[in-house]
Amino acid sequence: MPDTDSDGTVAFNGPRELTYRVVAMPADTNAAGDIFGGWLMSQIDIAGSVLAVREARGRVATVAVKELRFIAPIKVGDLVSCYSQVVSVGRTSVRVHVEAEASRQRSPHIEDQELVADAILVYVALDESGRPRPIHGESQ
Numbered sequence: 001m002p003d004t005d006s007d008g009t010v011a012f013n014g015p016r017e018l019t020y021r022v023v024a025m026p027a028d029t030n031a032a033g034d035i036f037g038g039w040l041m042s043q044i045d046i047a048g049s050v051l052a053v054r055e056a057r058g059r060v061a062t063v064a065v066k067e068l069r070f071i072a073p074i075k076v077g078d079l080v081s082c083y084s085q086v087v088s089v090g091r092t093s094v095r096v097h098v099e100a101e102a103s104r105q106r107s108p109h110i111e112d113q114e115l116v117a118d119a120i121l122v123y124v125a126l127d128e129s130g131r132p133r134p135i136h137g138e139s140q
């Protein structure tokens, strides 16, 4: 059973799912030739939104990125897999934990995956006018 806080936020321990997979390309590098952190943030945002849209049953917007950590560098050619998990659902918001793992395509241990970043993202369900929308409906 999920735990419910006094503000109605429901804590989940949902399944961790692969929600996005992409190969880091030369166009994703910064001036030093390393993969740009902003590129990875974008992939993580997309990955988390997959579960947020599903939970909210519709349009969402990212309202906050919490505790983003860059743990290890990504190289050109690495296969980046993002695993996402819904951690809580509020009145209009969904919190998703995303872990990005890299498989080093230029390594003999290609099957190994290394945690390279993680973050908690907050998405808000939106109505047609772009205003926050109750996720599970409510009579007003």
Ligand SMILES: CC(C)(COP(=O)(O)OP(=O)(O)OC[C@H]1O[C@@H](n2cnc3c(N)ncnc32)[C@H](O)[C@@H]1OP(=O)(O)O)[C@@H](O)C(=O)NCCC(=O)NCCS
Pocket (backbone or CB within 6 Å): 061, 062, 063, 064, 089, 090, 091, 092, 093, 094, 122, 124, 130, 131, 132
């Ligand atoms: C999303 C948006 C409509 C929310 O408007 P708002 O006036 O902040 O709405 P509210 O204050 O009612 O908050 C809505 C929910 O978001 C949560 N929230 C808002 N700001 C937050 C923050 N900084 N951190 C965590 N949660 C936050 C609130 O707690 C609330 O959750 P709940 O209903 O589950 O309790 C508005 O902030 C917006 O349009 N932001 C831009 C979104 C965007 O363009 N994202 C892409 C960036 S490129």
